[in-house]
Amino acid sequence: MNAAWQVIERxxxxxxxxxxxxxxxxxxxxxxxxxxxxxxxLSDRRELPGHLGHTDMSLDKASWLFYFxxxxxxxFFAIAGMPLVVYFLxxxxxxxxxxxxxLLSETNNSLINPVExxxxxxxxxxxxxxxxxxxxxxxxxxxxLVPALNxxxxxxxxxxxxxxxxxxxxLAAGFAVGIVMALFCCALFGWLIRFVxxxxxxxxxxxxxxxxxxxxxxxxxxxxxxxxxxxxxxxPSGTAARVAIxxxxxxxxxxxxxxxxxxxxxxxLARVSAIARGGSGRKYRARRSYLGETVACLFGGPSVRAGFxxxxxxxxxxxxxxxxxxxxxxxxxxxxxxxxxxARISPFSGKFTMMHVLPHAxxxxxxxxxxxxxxxxxxxxxxxxxxxxxGAFRGFxxxxxxxxLSAMLAxxxxxxxxxxxSWGLRDAALFLAYSAAVSAVYLALELRLVEGMxxxxxxESMGNPETMIILFAGGLVVSIAVALQYFLIFRTVxxxxxxxxxxxxxxxxxxxxxxxxxxxxxxxHLGLLSNESKGIYTxxxx
Amino acid sequence: MTEPIIAFxxxxxxxxxxxxxxxxxxxxxxxxxxxxxxxNGAGKSTTIKIIAGILTPGEGSVSVAGLPLPERAVDVKxxxxxxxxxxxxxxxxTGQEFLELSGRLHGVEEETLQMRIREMLExxxxxxxxxxxxxxxxxxxxxxxxxxxxxxxxxxxxxxDEPLSGLDVNAAIMIKDLIAALAAGGRTILYSSHVxxxxxxxxxxxxxxxQGSLIADGTLDSLRASTGRESLEDVFRTxxxxxxxxxxxxxxxxxxxx
Numbered sequence: 001m002n003a004a005w006q007v008i009e010r011x012x013x014x015x016x017x018x019x020x021x022x023x024x025x026x027x028x029x030x031x032x033x034x035x036x037x038x039x040x041x042l043s044d045r046r047e048l049p050g051h052l053g054h055t056d057m058s059l060d061k062a063s064w065l066f067y068f069x070x071x072x073x074x075x076f077f078a079i080a081g082m083p084l085v086v087y088f089l090x091x092x093x094x095x096x097x098x099x100x101x102x103l104l105s106e107t108n109n110s111l112i113n114p115v116e117x118x119x120x121x122x123x124x125x126x127x128x129x130x131x132x133x134x135x136x137x138x139x140x141x142x143x144x145l146v147p148a149l150n151x152x153x154x155x156x157x158x159x160x161x162x163x164x165x166x167x168x169x170x171l172a173a174g175f176a177v178g179i180v181m182a183l184f185c186c187a188l189f190g191w192l193i194r195f196v197x198x199x200x201x202x203x204x205x206x207x208x209x210x211x212x213x214x215x216x217x218x219x220x221x222x223x224x225x226x227x228x229x230x231x232x233x234x235x236p237s238g239t240a241a242r243v244a245i246x247x248x249x250x251x252x253x254x255x256x257x258x259x260x261x262x263x264x265x266x267x268x269l270a271r272v273s274a275i276a277r278g279g280s281g282r283k284y285r286a287r288r289s290y291l292g293e294t295v296a297c298l299f300g301g302p303s304v305r306a307g308f309x310x311x312x313x314x315x316x317x318x319x320x321x322x323x324x325x326x327x328x329x330x331x332x333x334x335x336x337x338x339x340x341x342x343a344r345i346s347p348f349s350g351k352f353t354m355m356h357v358l359p360h361a362x363x364x365x366x367x368x369x370x371x372x373x374x375x376x377x378x379x380x381x382x383x384x385x386x387x388x389x390x391g392a393f394r395g396f397x398x399x400x401x402x403x404x405l406s407a408m409l410a411x412x413x414x415x416x417x418x419x420x421x422s423w424g425l426r427d428a429a430l431f432l433a434y435s436a437a438v439s440a441v442y443l444a445l446e447l448r449l450v451e452g453m454x455x456x457x458x459x460e461s462m463g464n465p466e467t468m469i470i471l472f473a474g475g476l477v478v479s480i481a482v483a484l485q486y487f488l489i490f491r492t493v494x495x496x497x498x499x500x501x502x503x504x505x506x507x508x509x510x511x512x513x514x515x516x517x518x519x520x521x522x523x524x525h526l527g528l529l530s531n532e533s534k535g536i537y538t539x540x541x542x
Numbered sequence: 543m544t545e546p547i548i549a550f551x552x553x554x555x556x557x558x559x560x561x562x563x564x565x566x567x568x569x570x571x572x573x574x575x576x577x578x579x580x581x582n583g584a585g586k587s588t589t590i591k592i593i594a595g596i597l598t599p600g601e602g603s604v605s606v607a608g609l610p611l612p613e614r615a616v617d618v619k620x621x622x623x624x625x626x627x628x629x630x631x632x633x634x635x636t637g638q639e640f641l642e643l644s645g646r647l648h649g650v651e652e653e654t655l656q657m658r659i660r661e662m663l664e665x666x667x668x669x670x671x672x673x674x675x676x677x678x679x680x681x682x683x684x685x686x687x688x689x690x691x692x693x694x695x696x697x698x699x700x701x702x703d704e705p706l707s708g709l710d711v712n713a714a715i716m717i718k719d720l721i722a723a724l725a726a727g728g729r730t731i732l733y734s735s736h737v738x739x740x741x742x743x744x745x746x747x748x749x750x751x752x753q754g755s756l757i758a759d760g761t762l763d764s765l766r767a768s769t770g771r772e773s774l775e776d777v778f779r780t781x782x783x784x785x786x787x788x789x790x791x792x793x794x795x796x797x798x799x800x
Contacts, residue, residue: 034646038632045634045675118630121596123647124619197558 026128035125035133043137059144066098066148074156084162087153088170095149095174099142099181101212105326106141107185110134111193111264112205131264135186142178150174187260194263202319206326213329295402303392307399312407314376314455315369321455324372328365335361346423347431347490356486359435360478362408363442367474369404370446376455385453385526397519400454401447401511408439426493434489434496437503438481444510447518452525545608547572547699547730548593553602555588562588564754565602570732572698575725577745578734581782584751586734587627590701593732594624607698620648623692627703627734629684633677637668637687640676641694648695655694662690666713681708689717693724700724703734718744742774752782 012018019029070091077087111134120130154167154174188208196204235242289309296305315321335358342353388396412432419428451457489499546569555563563585570576580586591597592604595615604611606618631640638659645655663669666686676684685708692700702721706714721744725731735741741748748765750758758765758781762774771777 030649031647034643038643041639042632042634115630118626118628119632120647122594122619122622122624122626123644124616124649125647126616 190260303395307396359438440507577741580751623697
């Protein structure tokens, strides 16, 4: 796909007709290609965290993953002899959802980028030129992902007696779906940039990015919504009236997209650069934290309190971190859904419910938290830690751990009265004690993923292969652990008590060892920073 | 009488609901070097960003070289050179690449651009670092790159927001002389700074903004005469009512001793 893109790009760059067309659309061709090259270079050099890369390290990985998944799906559907129409609709639905999810994130990262805004806002670039250069990035993603999602299924359909032209049809339909999704995403962010005050733009962009997952969650909770709402009941019965309504909807949607795209071409750069000045606009009241005081008192004083407060404030306010936690939404939704059903049946009843997965789900959620914790956009603030006395880092590391542990245990404490009401106090308390011990073991192990001082490192590219391997291996281990838990442990109360005690001791021992590693990793990372800063501030003029 | 290069007429600007500029009006003539002074948060950088077409005023009108803002923002940006207060750069580009990008976006001919980049990097002592990424540059080196980028396209109006920040003594002296030479060549310079000595040396006129209002506009001599003070620092302290700092100093010393 790279080669195809390069051929198209070379043709477009050299074609006088393209230049004339661009000028007619208000796009400066010279600046357009300069910006396309600039975004490519910045992406190559990893200056655009969260983007699917231009040289396609990450885009390639995402594409191969989609090829793999769509291939497996196509294989099973073909074997099952799925009707062609259903087969086609399923792949269009899957393509639409995955493209919407990917493009919402990409559009948010691309269009709401205050750093770019700050550097380029005073350059003589008109909105149309800048926006079209940005949209080229979205188009490139479509050129990669649409074939990845549809190529194998399109040809696999020939195995279920599809006509010879079916592959072309599915690919064309896939691109049409992709273009509709891309237009929708760009229009959505156009509206947001136009109407949302700059100070709120980042938060609203983040919420928009989550919207596809929220739709997914809503569908999980209301699978038969279309039957309940009975849309046909509200529509007029005559065909002509229905056609008129449908036409009106299409016209409104078209107008909305056009307005959204035009909104991007106005004073877009200025509005986006204003995000940096605006901040969130929110004021944080200084409140006395009794929990912080208790933790500081129990575990070693002000440095513990520093780690305890710092990590929580950054976790709740750092937009890059919060954006990475979007992936937790489906897990949370599944947990709530599963928990709702499982809350009625005690895990000691001998029946398998989703509650058996709960402790491990906490482990998985904090795997994501710990993986994202080292990175942050405010990494330049790390100089503060360079001035801290070396002895402070032990307490600081304990403070960070204490905060993560309290965040992990808090929902389990909240669950206690509800589960006690449903299962009885003994079962609920024992299950939650077991769950707390298991999740504490997970957290103690996962603390080793936090390499260096939290929120002080530049975001690495997406799709780290090591993370993928850990995820797959972890999934296997968790499956075995859940099976052991269900078939062996939750058969007798005594065994659960014993295992809980063993796990609690194990969590304590592992946490001690992990805290040492964490402290060393903080010092090592700050040492690197220190050397780096020496290099940076060496004057060359002498 | 020639048209002023900047006409700022009863400009009001707000961040969210907080009004930070209240009905500010002033004009700048071609070839002037004007100091823009004020305490932190007074609205100096906001004023400069409005002139640069980055921010749009809520009320009032602004024009640069007769071009109204924000309607002709792209044309205005073509005519100005801007050194922002915070050195925001694309960190992964090299010094040479960043300057090329800036010059090409302004439509500078390639041959002229390369010649200017060469001369500027040579003059600023950055020739040997032209191929290093900007994230390896010191603060002073980054400031020099920003200055070079602002001048590459030979702008009519130069907006400098704390341009000497992080520069060594030699570079600072050179920039001061350069500013004087550019003004002698007909360019207009709006120079925002907290370093009043520098403003006193290079500017012929000063605008003082305090809490979003323009409290003084005049030549340095007229400001001295109207306040009855000798140095610009004393003039500034008198106008911004910051003459008596002793109670604040005492409070901090007391707090440190407790």
